[in-house]
Amino acid sequence: MAKIGDRIKRTEDRRFLTGAGRYVDDLQLARCTHAYFLRSPHAHARIKSIDVAAAKAAPGVVEIFTGKDVADSKVGSLICGWVVKDKHGQPHKAPAHPAIALDTVRYVGDTVAMVIAETYAQAKDAAEQIAVDYEVLPASIDPVKTLDAGASQVHADVPGNLCYDWELGEKAKVDAAFATAAHVTKLDLVNNRLIPNAMEPRAAAAEYDRGTGNYTLYTTSQNPHVARLVLSAFVLGIPEHKLRVVAPDVGGGFGSKIFIYADETLVVWAAGKIQRAIKWTAERGESFMTDAHGRDHVTHAELAMDKDGKFLAFKVDTIANLGAYLSTFATAVPTYLYATLLAGQYTTPLIYCNVRAAFTNTAPVDAYRGAGRPEATYLVESIVSKAASEMKIDAAELRRRNFIAPDAFPYQTPVALTYDSGNYAPILDQAMQLADYAGAAGRKATAKASGKLRGVGICSYIEACGIAPSAVVGSLGAGVGLWESAELRFNPTGNLQILTGSHSHGQSHETTFAQIVSDKLGIPMDQIEVVHGDTSQVPFGMGTYGSRSLPVGGSAIMKAADKIIAKGKTIAAHLMEASEADIVFEDGTFKVAGTDKAVPLGQAVFAAYVPHNYPSDKLEPGMDENAFYDPSNFTYPSGTQICEVEIDPDTGVVDIVNFVAVDDFGNIVNPMIVEGQVHGGIAQGVGQALLENAVYDKESGQLLSGSYMDYCMPRADNLPSFKLGYQVTPCPHNPLGVKGCGEAGAIAAPAAVMNAVRDALAQVGAQDRIEMPATPRAVWEAIHAQ
Template sequence: MSATGIGASVKRVEDHRFLIGRGRYTDDINRPGQLFAVIVRSPVAHARIAAIDAGEALAAPGVVAVYTGADMAADEVGGLPCSWLVYSKDGSEMKEPVHPPLVPDRARHVGDQVAVVIAETRAQAKAAAGLVDVDYQELPVLVTCGDAITDGAPLVWDDVPGNTCFDWEIGDKAATDAAFARADHVVRLDVVNNRLIPNAMEPRCAIGDYDPGSDLTTLYTTSQNPHVIRLLMGNFVLGIPESKLRVVAPDVGGGFGSKIFHYAEEAIVTWASRKLGRPVKWTAERSESFMSDAHGRDHVSHAELALDKEGTFLGLRVSTVANVGAYLSTFGAAVPTYLYGTLLSGCYRTPAIYCEVRAVFTNTVPVDAYRGAGRPEAAYLIERIVDEAARELGIDRVELRRRNFIPVDAFPYQTPVALEYDTGNYDATLDRALEASDWQGFAVRRQQAVGRGMLRGIGISTYVEACGLAPSNVAGQLGARAGLYESAIVRVHPTGSVTVFTGSHSHGQGHETTFAQIVSDRLGIDIEQVEVVHGDTEKIPFGMGTYGSRSLAVGGSAVVKALDKIVEKGRKIAAHTLEASAEDIEFADGEFRVAGTDRATAFADVAFSAYVPHDYPLEELEPGLEASAFYDPKNFTFPAGCHVCEVEIDPETGVVRVVAVTASDDVGIVINPMIVDGQIHGGLAQGIGQALYESCVYDESGQLLTGSYLNYCMPRAADFPFFNVGNHVTPCTHNPLGAKGVGEVGSIGVPPAVINAVLDALVPVGVTGIEMPATSEKVWRAICDAKGDAKGRAVAS
């Protein structure tokens, strides 16, 4: 291992600029002559827009324009597309209502974009936005999954009966029914996966900048995938060819999925800039982020697990209602289907699985991918019902899991829900977690807690996720409307330094370091000789960007593929200069060497020859040393692991304190252990946040009650202990790095461990169930209920 190669905890290259305040986020960019846009958003959840009077706003100081949906429609601006097509059980296509960037006649959620005010200053635009007079004629409102499927419910879309976007299924229903028919036990559980608001710390921002001279339009935006935005907005919304549209996603302050999607504001500022011939900038205030960034999760499920006498899983039956919000967001259809139903096998050999998902429109913000995206919902459901089964059958919960694990010698393993796991070792990660968490010592710790008057619980969960999206042909069969490869260009400069251009995008993951380590490792050069460029469609090759923990497994593999081409060409150049046959040239540690001899030439010398080809095989090779590659993965990757959480609950207040968290993960080969640990820490915090603190709450009229950091509980430093993380590695079998992906494992694995721990603490006092987030209020009420103490209910009523 070289000092900066694969496996080294290299300090991050990108940190310096962030630490000295020289990061360049979108809102840090200001263009000459720039105007400011403020969006007029619907204050009501559902209304017909009878009239918009912008007269007073237009007359306000500094106002340059006020545009509405009618103006965009007049320019034939298209709707925001959904990139995944899902079919219902009956073979019909999902309902895909048009989603105009500015809604012309009907607002469908609080925060919906109704008009845009553009002025010389931000303050002027904001003041004038308050003067736009919109006549809202309110309509009945739907908020929850339950509201949407009620018979006779009002409709979010008049032409979508039952508010049903699709009614999808996966698995073998007959085989699953048969498994239940012969089961000795059936365990039933209703679970809710609470709606979350992603809350990357950098609010979204977009600047449209049309240059009338070159006819080139540039969009600066807070995106995880600038090429995807260029394709979607250019092709489907505004009709601008790729060659005339540049999308720049500079430093991006966190995404967690919420910055994958093509948002209305991007199209609005780009379109407006082209109309006005001046740059137009929009920056979200945090309160706008709450009501316009796509939300996550929001499932209501009923699950049934069939077991035989020994506790062997025979079948799993799941029925889920998924809230997609008022419109289908970019990945909105894929998350509750192919990223959810396909994961219901978990770590287990369940032979028959059937899942149906009814996706429903409601008068809420669109729901789309948020860290884990479908996979946390699957893991939560499985691991909750497995614990429930252990309790009902009186089998030790660890033993029940072990008994049903897919054994090491069963890989590759075909699940009954479409996926083929390539590799894994679930006993190994479980063993490691039990040891690291001192599972055996828990009884003593519980006893000590009793002495302090506290309820102590320990919980466990296992998970598998599918990431490294995705084999394009498979994704295409599943309804993806795009390829899911990744691209890289490796440009070797004349003196042997290297620039890598990647289609992946870093918004905190540290690609500038990790990708440089791959180059350092493969070419034997120091990391300081390597620069990684991402985030600008004018510089990087067409690529799909970063989400679903795909960057290293797919983007990193593209870099490897390009590096292989560099080495292959270098070998031919070295063969010429060393007067040997190319087949006899070996490359290692930064040197091309004639095998078995001391005749060698350094990588930098070969690079120099390629650009100063005075002694060079010009008849066989072009000068220069640069290679591009597109890597299309052969399969998904399957990180897996086991998480243990220990909590202490004060029965007087219901406050749940997380005492210890142990994560034992298999993310494949690790390039930078420091960065991998950091990714797991962050995922754990978001997962614990979902389990204990975070929840998006609308009232019955569709008003967002959790619309700021005053009432949406973001986890703080004091909410966590130090995390105990560690890996057990089984390399991915089908990509050249052996890497699986790490971005989402924390948020997938830990929520059920937390709730299982909370229930482990509460079941002894008679509590039978609790839903996320297990807030102190909810826990306190559950304890009161269990004691037959009317206190909790009295306050509730």
């Protein structure tokens, strides 16, 4: 039997590593056509005319749809599912987002036409025959300048390109605290724009059954039920029970596959129109252009301290780029998932945050691994290290002085969240010991003697995971509840399916969920199948993002398992002719306490399906229980990362020579899988800090980093061997005591790396001249700037 805490190899890896996974593009639907989307080559242009006649006559073409066809069919606008109210209580501006542009294109990659043909090559060939007459308009690309008076308007109905001007906290109190400060540290910071780059590009395949009127959409989704709900209730009007959404094996999401895009919307809609199956898989270049991007903040922040470095107040002014249209959860990311994290691990009593969200002629921006929390952490941890340097207090010591004490939990922050648990100092201690923090100064001196610049950087992060208590997010504008569902469905022979509303696209649910049930019910792992991703099989579920699958989805599974045990107890009591009160469940067996009488769970299951000798007066037959779990709070993983870098001042190359991460994820189910999550997260965080950057030409709005030739993904040789450690304070409010681990690495690593880079560059006075990504060029220019 597997136990919680065992280092079990992933059961899904056999099929993934031997090429036996089944992804959307692997599906072979009968009489399938292929779609190609003609995309705008301009960042902003008026479509004066569009002529598809020649393209329609091209070989193999089945149908071509333009914006007019979509509008004529009453296809609704793509939606944003979270209403953020601005500082005056007004809802955010929500300009229309047609699946195909009607008369104006607003970013390079905006959809202009859908070409459907017998083969993909024919569709692509035909698309070249479409004559579009564009009137190119000036584009607003820069998130700061787009808010300037006179900037080109992205949407006619959004004056000044401002989606909302939002605030959290009491400005007057914060200002008053600043007036009493012994020292104020100020910081201007850019959080660079990222492109998600899931290994599997987005894809959609749909078929329409004219006999039943049922639609089936196979798509790369992190949340197939949410996709079905949005497509049904808001965009296409297909009744929910007539649309089945299947997300089969999905190769990575990182947030980018939460959202409901134009592409899958059009594929399912058009399948009904042409009454044939349609398949579309993004080319990598399309992924770069049209996957929702991440981050892209420009921030000014100030931290007020007393003479001992105790934080008095924190003031933040952020401009967040939302791109050309609102993606599905775009509005929430730079507000409720960002400003609420600005307390970090500290007792800062007063915080004020103002966020202006801007439209630009760039791809939509939405949640990307961490979603708001990496932006908050990078800001808090950068300014804390800068403050330490200005106050001449060691960076670890300054953090320690401001930590929330372990006996202060539950701790109400000034930015809405109530932290449930944590113990930050032992984490910092362990990280410092693993990193040999005490020896850093010596290593810096040694490096300097050989012409290298060494530096060490700390990041002590907090995150809010396990999204989320439905009532809380509802009060903040979310259009959905964020509970999770589970069903445990036994078969008569005693094996078991776990049906979960969360979705695995790399997170190892098939192993982890089987492991917690194996531990709980005493059933071998190979007798358990995890089923997910199909709205026709699993109960309505909310999907996977925000490190929620184990804390929320896993909790639902545990609740369903409790119901199985309760039912099994009644059956076992009946079979053993014992009182139910005397039955205990241990190691997969119901026993009468104090006797050697025992009924294995499998026997109870069999009795439930073949109820010849059964407590029919008390129970229905069958062994199939479901549960819904709505968390009472977020979970709050925390940790400290320490990074040490060595910079070659001749080339500007930053070499990460040491990297330590100590995390408190609460209880850990499978340490190997958690390590994988932490490693991957750190790689993405290092990617943001040193390598990755989505760059648009500031005038033309062309994506300059539109392929791997120019967009630098982290590779193995960019990374050292990580040193990991754990501290455990179990989550007090979910049955497993777990907190979530999927995003921590990506949330914390940028600040750890950049604090190390700044510490190194401080030796040549260049610490304030560097932004992410600290590429060789950027570092060299920082060193040599006058």
